[in-house]
Amino acid sequence: MLPYFLLLLLALLGGLAYWLLISTEGVFLGRRVVVWLYDRTAHRYDAIKEYDPADEQFLVTRPVLAALAGRANPLLLDVATGTGRVPFDLLQNPAFPGRVIGLDASRPMLAVAAAKLAPYGQRVSLVQHPAAPLPFPTARFDLVTCLEALEFFPSDEAALREMVRVLRPGGRLITTRRTGREGQLFLHRYRSPDQFTALLHRLGLAEVEMQLWEVGYDLVTARKPAAPAGDAHAA
Ligand SMILES: C[S@@+](CC[C@H](N)C(=O)[O-])C[C@H]1O[C@@H](n2cnc3c(N)ncnc32)[C@H](O)[C@@H]1O
Structure with missing residues (x-):
């Protein structure tokens, strides 16, 4: 029979491995590990998530259309698009006129x-x-989305800074904040509502709004202030 201390050590190592690879999806081991884990689960990702088309129109398409506010032919960037959730939801809806x-x-x-x-x-x-960094010019997009992904990036702040850069002045960001006990498993990477709002303000965004969304996430929208008159990047 294994001595107790060995059993305890095995239990601790198992718990550590679970936290590193499952609860926080490799983020404390670096970007390569995170992406490798997604590489390996890509073929069953949609089956695991079981997205319901009607829920998706409410959770994703509705806030996107509201943020675009009738803009003609908008260009949208979806960061960490995964299996194409955001483009798939939008392009199925005839009310979305963009690319x-x-x-x-x-x-x-x-x-x-x-x-x-x-x-x-x-x-x-x-x-x-x-x-x-994002491989796109400054002020290129009418809307940037990034759903259920910020917490897996090496730096959420660096990624958000890039999203703000590529947004046109007056354009909007839609992203998610990990919440609850699962969010707090990310330790110092967890951001409370106030901390998340302060970060977006620090990055130059205004009109930050946060609402309950899916289990474990808040939906966060914000606007890049319009450029002063005469700015070449103004929409
Ligand atoms: C939970 S999935 C979310 C996918 C999609 N946004 C959705 O809501 O279904 C997280 C995605 O982030 C991607 N990802 C993780 N780290 C990344 C990084 N540093 N840069 C770009 N994509 C990353 C993964 O490959 C994965 O597709």
């Missing part, structure tokens, strides 16, 4: 997205790239 670029670091996640999005042709492009 979407989906960016993600995981090639297998993007391969699943590409198969789902094939019917939408030129209205969607997929780019394999890390979230920071």
Whole structure:
């Protein structure tokens, strides 16, 4: 029979491995591990998430359309698009008149997205790239979304700074904040509502609004203030 201290050590190591690889999805081990874990689960990601089409129109498409406020032919960037959740939800809805670029670091996640999005042709492009720095010019997008992903980036602040940079003045950001006990498992990386709001203000965003969203997440929207008259990047 194993001595008690050995059993205790095994239990501790098992708990540590669970926390590192499952609860926090590799974020304390670096970007390569996070992306490797998504590479390995890409083929069953949608089956695990079981997104319901009607819920998705309410949770994703509705806030996006509200943020676009009737803008003609908008260009949207979805950071950490995964299997293409945001472009897929939007492009199915005839009320969305724009184009979407989906960016993600995981090639297998993007391969699943590409198969789902094939019917939408030129209205969607997929780019394999890390979230920071972003490979796009400043003030390029009308709207930037980043759902259920900030907590897995090496630095949420660096990624958000890049999202703000590529937003046009007057454009909006829609993102999520991890909440509750699961959020606090991210230790010092966890941000309370006040801390998250302060970060967005520090990055130059205004009109920050936070609301309960999916289990474990708040939905956060904010606006990049319009440029002063005469600024070449103004919309
Ligand atoms: C939980 S999934 C969310 C996917 C999608 N936004 C959704 O809501 O279904 C997190 C995604 O973040 C991507 N990801 C993780 N770290 C990344 C990084 N540093 N840069 C770009 N993508 C990253 C993963 O590959 C994965 O597709």
